[in-house]
Amino acid sequence: MFSIKPPKDQDIGKLPAAVIPTIDVTTDRKTLCSTLETINSILRHGESHQKLECVEKIMLAVYRDDTKQSKNYDKALVKTKVFETMLELMKFKDYNDLLFKDDETRDLNIGIVSCIMNVTNFLKGVGVAIAEAGGISLLTDICRFKPFLKLLQNEHIYSFMLSVVAILHNIGRLTSVPQYFSESKTAEALVPFFDSKDERLKIYAFIGAAQTCNDSEIHMLVDTKGVISSILKYVQKATESCSCCYGGAELKELMEGIEKLASADPNKKKILEAGALPIFQTILDLDKPEEQALTARVLWTMTFDDDVAKEVKSSKALLDKLEILSKSSDKAVRSNVKGLLYNIEQRCKKKVEEQKPSKIKTGKQQDKHLFISYSWKEKEIVLKLKDLLQEKGLPIWIDTEQMRGSTLQAMAEAVENAALVLICMSESYKHSPNCRLESEYTYRCGKEYIPLMVQKYYKPDGWLGALLGTKLFIDFSGKYQFEPKWNELIKELQQHKMLGNEETNQETAIVATPVESTSSTKLKISTIDDVNQWLISNKLEKSFGEISQEIKCTDIDKRSQNQAQFGNFYSTNCIQGLRYSEETITFWVTVKKLFKGKGVNFFRGFKAQGLEKDKECISPKDCRINFAVPSNPTLASESTKYTVGLENPGILETSLNAFAEKN
Known part of the structure; x- marks a missing residue:
């Protein structure tokens, strides 16, 4: 084993291919890092053919059965920032230059994404480093590049985009980087690939979207194009393979994708109708505890749909197998199967009354x-x-x-x-x-x-x-x-x-005093985020959007002093001939409930400029709610008026805060 001193940048272009170092992952990390630093210098300053050879050597070195060596290689790649350099090489103002600038640039970029795809399939640290270096944003933008979407029949574009989608899927499986996918809206960018005529690309995109979407995007995964059937076909083929792999996808990652798809309630029945149960039973029959546990978990998730639960219960062969696995020596298999069987029994009871908990003697x-x-x-x-x-x-x-x-x-x-x-x-x-x-x-x-x-x-x-x-x-x-x-x-x-x-x-x-709420948990208003959450919980967020950080509050308004002494007073000042939108009425009613019993006087007003009285509805953005709160409970004549104005939603936060502090 030997340490290689990196050549000077100006000499890199003169290096013969034989001088480009071979990566030996069996060596100590210091020597390995020295080798990778040399390779990184070549990636930054070498000729295109030298860069491509470096990329290929990095990719070939990842195929190791030794877990310790793989971890060592992973850490060395992260430390030397080799993949950050690769990402920099892919940054063009015009993405057409990735593949159409010249043949050498095209081959290098196809080699880079192929390398990243294979390495992120094995090494988690590299995946995290790529995400933190802006790789998710870059790759997602490439997925949105319409000229490539229109020319997927081109073999170079197809090969390049297949690797890009696979990279997003690989990194999406990591649990520590979901924020990068949410910020880039990666799942949304993958949706156009669902229509691809190429089954492999379509499946990669669908599972990739499943792995990278958050709960607010889960609706995009409701299968209307029959992709689930294609995925299950891959699952079936993988079970028949000695390597449990088909089309470049492992059985485990296919089932992880199915599990995420099943979290969208409409998909539960679609997976069932696509013929999943016999395929899942085949997996349960395999002597592979990890895949068995995952399959039982997928079925458990699916059986939160009552129809699926009934179908599973009606399959005697499947139930018999599950009963056997409930006594498995593997803890994950045993626990997931028991959870599945318990859920089936609960779901298949005919009436809610039959699901009442047993009477158990309890203490005080x-x-x-x-x-x-x-x-x-x-x-x-x-x-x-x-x-x-x-x-x-x-x-x-x-x-x-x-x-x-x-x-x-x-x-x-x-x-x-x-x-x-x-x-x-x-x-x-x-x-x-x-x-x-x-x-x-x-x-x-x-x-x-x-x-x-x-x-x-x-x-x-x-x-x-x-x-x-x-x-x-x-x-x-x-x-x-x-x-x-x-x-x-x-x-x-x-x-x-x-x-x-x-x-x-x-x-x-x-600091903030709880305010009465209709729920059993008292409402607290102490931050702008609390107000946002209040709007969301009352289904008002679409009307108002996010509360802004702009804060403004009106001064004492002498006109409201008299009304302040009437306690829970609620008046409506209407503009004749105008109708109120349902959202506006909901807002008024909700705010009134919020302050019920707190001595608040409500005044409702409108800003109706530009509205046609016989046609338009008053919407939340056009209305204000004014309410007066006594500044001193013993002196009802002293009050402060607060305005909830939707043209400046920040007022709502200030108003509720000020109210909470006084009460």
Whole structure:
């Protein structure tokens, strides 16, 4: 083994091919990094043919069965920033130059994406480094380049784009980089490939979109073009292959794609109707625990559709196999299969009344525990909360060892005996069948629950959004400082009689006072994001958009003083001949409920310039709601008027904040 001293930049172009170093991944990392630094210099300053040879050597070195060597190679590639250099080589003002500038440039760029595709299939660190270096944005933009989309029959464009789509899919499988795909709207950029006549490209794009989309984009995955049938054909072919691979895709990654597709409720039945059950049974018959566990999990997710659950239950051969696997020596297989069987039984009961929890003798309210429902991915923050809550003497029921499936009865009894449930929301929580089982059982038992947000910028929708309803969550995602949010949780636990008032002292109390809400969780208005969440929970966000950071509030308005003494007074000042939109009425009613019983006087006004009285509706952006709050409860004549003006939505935040501080 030897260390290679990188040549001077001006001499690189003169290097003969034989001098370009061979990558030996069996060497120590220092020597390996030295070799890669030389290669990186050639990539930056060498001739096109030299660069291409370097790219090929990097790709060939990745094929290693030794896990330790692969990890060493992964870290060395990240440290020397070889792939950042490759991305720089692909940056052209006109993407046509990627393939049509000249033959050498074309071959180099096809070689680069082929190399990145193969390396990201094996090495996670490189995938993360590419995402952090702007690779997702670049590759997504290339997917949007219409001249390439129109010429996919060209062999060079096809080869190039197939690799680009595969790279996005490979990196999309990583759990640490979803924000880059959301920012670039990668899933949306892959949708045009769903219409491709090439089955392989179509499948790569569909599974890639499944891996890279967030919950707000999941609707794009509802299959209307029969892509699921094509994917299942690949799955079937992969089960027949000794390598469990077909068309360049492994059985495991195909099933991971199917699992993500199944998270879109309309797809559950589509997967069933495409003939999935016999194919899934074939996988369960394989002696491959990892694939068996994944397939059981896919079926578990699908059986949240009642029709799918009934179909699975009616398949005796499949049920017999599942019963055998429920006793598997593999923990993941055993737990996923037990969860699947439990869910089938719950779903196939004819009436909701038959699903009532069994009667269990419980202690007094103060003896009951706090049940924490969470996804294992967010265990760090959840276990921190668990430890802090236990320090306050709260009895906690939490699965800290992922004992899924084998403890389903224990889970059911724990929910039934819980005084309160903490639901820790995240994207992984929504997609976890076990978490869905816990939360649905919580709701079915009529248990009070507090929603906690544990993933930054996540917006719940689907079944989890429905469960959230009008409740405001407490944000432990890391977006805000921990202490204020911890104090909010303590306040909630006090309101639910889980803790005494002495647990919160004056120094750590929340600044904003809770405002009455129609939900069992008190509404708190302390930040602009709280107002945004309030709008979302009341389905008003489409009307108003995101609350801006612009803050403005009106001064004392003497005209409102007299009305302030009438308590909960609600008046309407209408412009004759104008109709109100449904959204406007919803807004007024919702705001009134928000301040019910707080001594607020409402005044409604309009800005009607430019509206035709006999045709137009008043929309939220054209209306204002004025309300007056006594600045001193003992002097009703003194009041401050606040204006909720939709032309400047920031006023809403200021108004609600000011109101909360006074009450």
